[in-house]
Amino acid sequence: MTDFKIAICCFCNKILGLYEHKYNNAWDVELNKMIDNCEVIQCNEFRISFKTGEKITEVWIGNPFYAYANKIKDGHLSYSYFGGKHRPSYKTMKKLYRLVESLENKKWIA
Incomplete structure (x- = not known):
């Protein structure tokens, strides 16, 4: 997907109120750090798992960009739907989309 298409998807979701979750700056900072510094230990069409020390964090990557990039699991704690x-x-x-795309290109995603 081109940067332009990504921008259009995100813009339309914002304007039409289609994002499933609200923006959170703390999560934005945390996810950026994971993308830059953590090891990807698993990735499939719905989830990517990052390992930080002994902690594993799962992030939703299904259906971009409606409910994209939200934290599903942090260590042993699962997040409820609501x-x-x-x-x-x-x-x-x-940035996360590009990471997942690079893993797909390497045939890393199961």
Whole structure:
């Protein structure tokens, strides 16, 4: 997907109120750090798992960009459907999308 298409998807979701989760700056910062510094230990069409030390964090990557890039699981704590889910900024969603895309190109995703 081109940067232009990503921008249009995110813009339309914002304007039409179609994002499933609200923006959260703390989650944006945390996800950026994971993308830049953590090891990807698993990735499939719906989830990507990052390992930080002994902690594993799962992030939703299905259906971009409606409910994209929200935290599913942090260590042993699962987030309920109605609480604890947030979305990062457009820039971070694009960065995560590019990471997943690079893993797909390497045939890493099962």
